[in-house]
Amino acid sequence: MTTLRLTQYAGGGGCACKIPPGELDDLVAALACPLSQPVDPAAELLVGLEGGGDDAAVVRLDAERALVTTADFFTPVVDDPYDWGRIAAANALSDVYAMGGTPWAAVNLLAWPRETLPMDVAAEVLRGGRDVAHAAGCQVSGGHSVTDPEPKYGMSVVGIVHPDRMLRLDAAEPGRALTLTKPLGSGVLNARHKATGTVFPEAVAAMAALNGDASRAAVAAGIRAGTDVTGFGLLGHAYKLARASGVTVAIDASAVPFLADARRAVADGFVSGGTRRNLAWVEPHVDFGAAPEAERLLLADAQTSGGLLLAGEVPGHPVIGEVLPRGAAPVVVRA
Numbered sequence: 001m002t003t004l005r006l007t008q009y010a011g012g013g014g015c016a017c018k019i020p021p022g023e024l025d026d027l028v029a030a031l032a033c034p035l036s037q038p039v040d041p042a043a044e045l046l047v048g049l050e051g052g053g054d055d056a057a058v059v060r061l062d063a064e065r066a067l068v069t070t071a072d073f074f075t076p077v078v079d080d081p082y083d084w085g086r087i088a089a090a091n092a093l094s095d096v097y098a099m100g101g102t103p104w105a106a107v108n109l110l111a112w113p114r115e116t117l118p119m120d121v122a123a124e125v126l127r128g129g130r131d132v133a134h135a136a137g138c139q140v141s142g143g144h145s146v147t148d149p150e151p152k153y154g155m156s157v158v159g160i161v162h163p164d165r166m167l168r169l170d171a172a173e174p175g176r177a178l179t180l181t182k183p184l185g186s187g188v189l190n191a192r193h194k195a196t197g198t199v200f201p202e203a204v205a206a207m208a209a210l211n212g213d214a215s216r217a218a219v220a221a222g223i224r225a226g227t228d229v230t231g232f233g234l235l236g237h238a239y240k241l242a243r244a245s246g247v248t249v250a251i252d253a254s255a256v257p258f259l260a261d262a263r264r265a266v267a268d269g270f271v272s273g274g275t276r277r278n279l280a281w282v283e284p285h286v287d288f289g290a291a292p293e294a295e296r297l298l299l300a301d302a303q304t305s306g307g308l309l310l311a312g313e314v315p316g317h318p319v320i321g322e323v324l325p326r327g328a329a330p331v332v333v334r335a
């Protein structure tokens with residue numbers, strides 16, 4: 001089982017296989033339903049697709065509780081099936097945390113090439129997902145499985161959030177510090193892993209880590225705006241936050257934490273197509289100053305199961321910039 005290279009069964013890997021941000025914007029814009037026109041008056045939509053959507057949809061249950069719903073699945077990001085399962089589950093649960101919510105129950109989403117990959121490898125993937133969901137206090141109550149030439153795994157997750165204590169994309173206020181709760185670089189290290197088989201344990205640990213503690217700390221600190229940094233990279237998600245909130249997000253490049261070996265991976269050319277598409281999409285909205293190409297690519301690197309980007313300070317996590325009134329560019333990178 002350990003000699004199987006799961007990443008070789010997929011074109012892209014992890015969150016780098018997402019549909020590019022500009023194309024996704026266009027796709028979902030047509031679906032958006034104004035919050036003022038609920039499909040059912042009983043189901044008050046607090047967060048939907050308006051303005052390009054948020055990390056998850058939120059529907060009110062009552063004055064103190066709202067339902068958070070999200071789904072995420074992707075191709076193998078690492079060769080080890082148990083680790084892939086853990087990473088995919090942490091990533092799926094993350095969108096509930098990115099709304100300030102608590103995951104409640106999840107169902108598995110599995111696509112498997114049963115002709116070419118043994119089912120006991122799939123069982124390892126699911127075991128990894130279950131273990132991480134249980135660590136989050138979340139039930140895995142079922143799922144859905146289909147055959148597919150490319151393996152894919154993830155979860156649909158339901159969570160609960162207090163309607164007045166959400167972490168929204170459109171609530172960032174000027175004057176707030178900007179915090180990032182996981183180091184960047186998983187995209188370039190995953191690209192190197194896919195190409196060479198080299199395992200980066202620090203990257204695996206970061207991707208499999210839950211964003212639960214950071215989310216609870218942020219909500220407790222009074223923070224009400226944030227998102228998770230995934231396939232569109234730090235710059236892409238910072239731009240979405242700036243766009244939705246009508247602010248400028250300033251990033252101090254020297255304060256941004258990186259996984260060990262990430263800079264070397266970029267220098268050695270391990271950059272995914274997703275990262276290059278991210279940079280091309282976000283470039284017109286970013287004032288890069290004198291930042292060199294390698295720095296731009298690192299800041300746009302397509303993350304898998306990245307950390308939370310929060311408009312406010314969270315003890316124990318680095319401040320990487322600040323929220324400013326909207327200036328000439330929605331995102332500014334400072335040296």
Ligand SMILES: Nc1ncnc2c1ncn2[C@@H]1O[C@H](COP(=O)(O)OP(=O)(O)OP(=O)(O)O)[C@@H](O)[C@H]1O
Pocket residue numbers: 015024028031048049052053054055056057070072091095228229230231
């Ligand atoms: N096929 C789709 N139909 C309807 N809405 C979609 C579809 N795909 C994406 N969306 C919506 O588009 C918005 C952005 O999606 P995206 O997947 O980038 O967010 P995300 O779930 O936070 O990403 P990540 O899981 O990488 O953190 C979300 O509001 C999401 O619900």
Ligand SMILES: [Mg+2]
Pocket residue numbers: 054055094095098227228229230
């Ligand atoms: Mg998200």
